[in-house]
Amino acid sequence: MSSRVPLTYGKKVLELFRNPKNLGRIEDANAEALAGSLACGDMIAIYLKIDESTEKIIDAKFESYGCAANIAAASILTEMIKGKNIQDAWKISWRDISNELGGLPPVKYHCSVLAVGSLKRAIRAYYANRSKPDWLPEELTQEEKHVIEEEKLMEILAKRIQKTEL
Amino acid sequence: MTYSDLSKSIDELIKSHGLPKREVYLDHENSGLIIPEAIKAMNEAYELSGKGHPSITHLMGWRSYQALYEATVNIASVINCSPEEIVYTHSGTEANNLAIIGSSELSPKRKKIIVSSIEHLSVIFPAEKLEKRGFKVIRIPVDGEGFVNLDFLSKHVDKETLIVSIAAINHEIGTIQDLKAIRDIVRDKDDRILIHTDACDALGRIPLDMKKLDVDLASFSSHKVYGPKGVGALYVREGIKLEPIIHGQLSTQKLWPGVENTPSIIGFSKAVEIIHRNFEENVSKMISFRDRLINGILSNIDYTLLNGPLGYKRAPDNVNISFLYCEGEALTVELSMKGVYVSSGSACTSRVLEPSHVLLAIGRKYEEAHGSLLMKVSPFHTTLEDIEYVLEVLPDAVRRIRSLSPIKPKVR
Numbered sequence: 001m002s003s004r005v006p007l008t009y010g011k012k013v014l015e016l017f018r019n020p021k022n023l024g025r026i027e028d029a030n031a032e033a034l035a036g037s038l039a040c041g042d043m044i045a046i047y048l049k050i051d052e053s054t055e056k057i058i059d060a061k062f063e064s065y066g067c068a069a070n071i072a073a074a075s076i077l078t079e080m081i082k083g084k085n086i087q088d089a090w091k092i093s094w095r096d097i098s099n100e101l102g103g104l105p106p107v108k109y110h111c112s113v114l115a116v117g118s119l120k121r122a123i124r125a126y127y128a129n130r131s132k133p134d135w136l137p138e139e140l141t142q143e144e145k146h147v148i149e150e151e152k153l154m155e156i157l158a159k160r161i162q163k164t165e166l
Numbered sequence: 167m168t169y170s171d172l173s174k175s176i177d178e179l180i181k182s183h184g185l186p187k188r189e190v191y192l193d194h195e196n197s198g199l200i201i202p203e204a205i206k207a208m209n210e211a212y213e214l215s216g217k218g219h220p221s222i223t224h225l226m227g228w229r230s231y232q233a234l235y236e237a238t239v240n241i242a243s244v245i246n247c248s249p250e251e252i253v254y255t256h257s258g259t260e261a262n263n264l265a266i267i268g269s270s271e272l273s274p275k276r277k278k279i280i281v282s283s284i285e286h287l288s289v290i291f292p293a294e295k296l297e298k299r300g301f302k303v304i305r306i307p308v309d310g311e312g313f314v315n316l317d318f319l320s321k322h323v324d325k326e327t328l329i330v331s332i333a334a335i336n337h338e339i340g341t342i343q344d345l346k347a348i349r350d351i352v353r354d355k356d357d358r359i360l361i362h363t364d365a366c367d368a369l370g371r372i373p374l375d376m377k378k379l380d381v382d383l384a385s386f387s388s389h390k391v392y393g394p395k396g397v398g399a400l401y402v403r404e405g406i407k408l409e410p411i412i413h414g415q416l417s418t419q420k421l422w423p424g425v426e427n428t429p430s431i432i433g434f435s436k437a438v439e440i441i442h443r444n445f446e447e448n449v450s451k452m453i454s455f456r457d458r459l460i461n462g463i464l465s466n467i468d469y470t471l472l473n474g475p476l477g478y479k480r481a482p483d484n485v486n487i488s489f490l491y492c493e494g495e496a497l498t499v500e501l502s503m504k505g506v507y508v509s510s511g512s513a514c515t516s517r518v519l520e521p522s523h524v525l526l527a528i529g530r531k532y533e534e535a536h537g538s539l540l541m542k543v544s545p546f547h548t549t550l551e552d553i554e555y556v557l558e559v560l561p562d563a564v565r566r567i568r569s570l571s572p573i574k575p576k577v578r
């Protein structure tokens with residue numbers, strides 16, 4: 001079986017695709033971020049409401065343009081971070097998301113990477129005009145780098161297509 | 167994941183979202199559904215005529231040879247060639263590979279391969295393989311409806327050209343190419359250049375007469391005419407000397423060794439016969455389903471774009487529409503829960519990060535390609551009720567997927 005790509009979607013992914021949790025915007029969010037692009041076919045917007053004194057995430061919502069796995073990944077991420085303090089939310093990796101979804105096939109890993117990337121962006125946005133905590137690294141994490149690469153790649157490809165037109 | 171995990175998860179999947187009240191299959195592009203007549207012919211072949219090895223000298227072998235030969239005569243009479251000009255392969259993919267790679271050593275001076283930029287990947291990938299071995303591959307651009315740029319072709323075809331490969335009908339957007347014009351341009355330059363056409367999606371949709379078309383090579387795939395999967399054929403005009411690309415013990419055909427899958431070939435031949443039996447009726451049936459679907463979608467759903475030409479230059483079975491602000495893979499999953507099975511040119515369905523190269527080649531933006539749905543109607547499987555059901559469930563499905571997105575269309 002090693003040469004076969006596994007079945008794309010399990011039960012959990014389909015359930016969340018059908019009935020996503022925490023869909024929509026938070027009008028008075030104090031942190032938000034967008035990752036991916038329409039051109040990638042993969043985009044997640046994440047909205048956070050953070051309690052300033054306790055640094056706890058009291059509400060989290062998302063919107064997503066992407067495949068079913070993308071929607072499920074964003075949905076489960078919002079469930080995982082609600083009630084957590086920011087530092088613990090920061091520690092969530094793309095693998096945690098994949099595991100929480102009951103496993104994703106390798107071709108869909110980038111969906112959970114995008115979800116984590118959007119969360120990390122939102123957390124950085126939150127601290128953009130506040131004093132940065134010690135645990136927040138200066139250097140971008142793997143997930144954030146991956147998101148930027150994907151966004152850049154699409155720009156390059158789109159330009160290449162325009163150039164080859166007659 | 168083990169096999170038992172896998173079957174459990176499919177069971178769970180069905181349980182969790184329930185079986186839909188109606189099932190409409192419009193994914194004949196990826197997998198054409200077989201017709202009962204072909205199954206019956208195959209069963210008979212397994213039980214009777216097709217059991218033996220067709221090139222072994224005993225009664226069982228002779229019977230098998232005869233059944234194989236009759237099946238071939240049948241196909242040959244439909245496409246107007248001789249049975250000796252047909253080589254069976256195990257798929258349309260293999261037929262295309264044989265045409266491109268099997269011709270590569272024909273003439274050491276000819277190192278140029280010309281393909282259209284919207285060919286099936288089973289033409290593009292073998293061409294790219296040869297490109298790595300030193301061949302020059304020219305990709306002819308197409309216009310907004312998928313028609314190849316004939317001036318460009320004319321400019322690039324020359325004495326160094328080995329082969330020109332252009333599909334009679336494009337598999338994704340249904341463009342019916344002007345093969346006669348293409349042939350005239352190529353033959354005018356040099357009549358030793360091979361002309362190949364991938365006719366997998368053309369057989370059963372437009373009349374295909376090998377003598378009139380005057381091409382050297384043409385590929386066919388059984389499941390595209392509602393025969394069994396895993397059978398294909400390459401028409402090789404008499405006198406054209408290809409090299410085999412796989413090697414082993416020969417049976418009845420020099421270009422493709424191994425025991426012929428006689429029962430499947432018989433099923434293929436039966437399917438070819440059936441689709442041509444009431445050819446005009448089948449075609450007009452497909453056209454009426456196609457146009458009802460296209461008109462229903464374009465007039466009822468905002469922000470939609472038809473991909474490919476309209477009218478008589480479009481394949482009778484092809485519907486390809488982009489839904490803006492709507493990711494196509496999510497839409498196929500949503501529709502599947504309503505029992506509507508279709509495919510998409512989105513990057514997400516193809517297991518690579520880039521969306522359909524065909525849609526990009528006709529100038530669609532990335533997001534337009536990601537939001538595309540490909541549907542193919544069948545004269546044997548599709549009904550008007552099916553089409554009406556799709557038109558009933560599609561607007562809600564599109565609305566739901568659009569509602570998830572951070573970027574929404576302006577309300578009109």
Ligand SMILES: Cc1ncc(COP(=O)(O)O)c(C=O)c1O
Pocket residue numbers: 195196256257258259260262286288333336337364365366367387388389390396397398
């Ligand atoms: C135009 C075209 N060429 C080739 C093929 C490949 O045929 P097969 O599926 O038999 O490998 C297909 C099938 O989808 C096709 O549509």
